[in-house]
Amino acid sequence: QLVAYEVKRMRTEEGNKQKILRHIKELAEKLYKNENPYPAVTMHKVQKPTEGCHLRLHQKHFPRLDEGTVQWIIDQATAKLQTAPPAVKAEKKCMVPSGPPIAAIMERNGNALANSARRLEVVRNCISYVFENKMLEAKKLFPAVLRAMKGRAARHCLTQELNLHVQQNRAVLDHQQFDFIIRMMNCCLQDCTAMDEHGIAAALLPLVTAFCRKLSPGITQFAYSCVQEHV
Numbered sequence: 001q002l003v004a005y006e007v008k009r010m011r012t013e014e015g016n017k018q019k020i021l022r023h024i025k026e027l028a029e030k031l032y033k034n035e036n037p038y039p040a041v042t043m044h045k046v047q048k049p050t051e052g053c054h055l056r057l058h059q060k061h062f063p064r065l066d067e068g069t070v071q072w073i074i075d076q077a078t079a080k081l082q083t084a085p086p087a088v089k090a091e092k093k094c095m096v097p098s099g100p101p102i103a104a105i106m107e108r109n110g111n112a113l114a115n116s117a118r119r120l121e122v123v124r125n126c127i128s129y130v131f132e133n134k135m136l137e138a139k140k141l142f143p144a145v146l147r148a149m150k151g152r153a154a155r156h157c158l159t160q161e162l163n164l165h166v167q168q169n170r171a172v173l174d175h176q177q178f179d180f181i182i183r184m185m186n187c188c189l190q191d192c193t194a195m196d197e198h199g200i201a202a203a204l205l206p207l208v209t210a211f212c213r214k215l216s217p218g219i220t221q222f223a224y225s226c227v228q229e230h231v
Contacts, residue, residue: 002027004097119148120157127161130180131170138180149187152196158188159203162211171210178213182226189230201230 013019126145129138148154162181165171173181185204192201208224215221 001096116151116153119144119151119154123148123154123157124161127158127165127184130177131165133174133177135176135180142180142183145184146187149184149191152200155188155191155196155200156203158184159200159207162207163203166207166210171212173211173213175213178211178221178223181211182223185223185227186230189227192230 009023013023122141122144126138126141129135129141145154149158185208189201189204204227208227209222211223212220
């Protein structure tokens with residue numbers, strides 16, 4: 001129904017916080033009523049006898065119940081139940097028009113795909129600069145790359161690009177290259193969620209055992225030693 005009827009209203013409300021909040025409040029009430037259609041039933045509390053009441057003198061005897069009166073009350077209640085409406089109201093099915101296409105709603109986010117492609121391009125370029133030893137260019141792009149790592153597509157792109165360089169036997173790095181690659185990997189793993197565990201994190205596993213740097217003759221440091229603290 002929102003998609004079908006409310007798009008114009010949403011557009012007119014853009015920029016007006018009070019109207020947006022009122023709209024959200026209305027929605028919240030509708031959703032709440034949908035989940036809680038029946039008001040809470042008040043329970044009758046039966047009072048407990050006070051302490052020491054059994055020690056009182058002149059206690060009244062419990063009156064004898066009249067069988068006819070009790071039966072009459074039961075019959076009245078049964079009759080009421082039979083004429084009462086059903087406890088669960090029948091669902092009213094209705095046709096909701098499809099409304100404007102999703103593209104119409106997403107117009108203001110029309111640049112999302114373009115932005116995503118641009119981010120991936122930035123990641124690719126930065127990695128290329130690192131491996132081509134154009135460190136000044138890589139430094140310029142580096143903050144944008146770290147920001148891009150918030151998105152799964154960019155994290156996936158990082159693993160793909162690094163994998164290509166491993167296949168080209170470019171896994172032994174100098175100190176500056178190693179530092180850049182480690183920072184990217186750390187940022188990528190930091191933003192990974194549980195959903196990425198068997199995708200992006202798993203794709204990084206063979207890479208962190210491939211990329212390395214020579215610390216001194218006969219001593220090699222691999223990337224995993226710098227990223228193994230991540231969950």
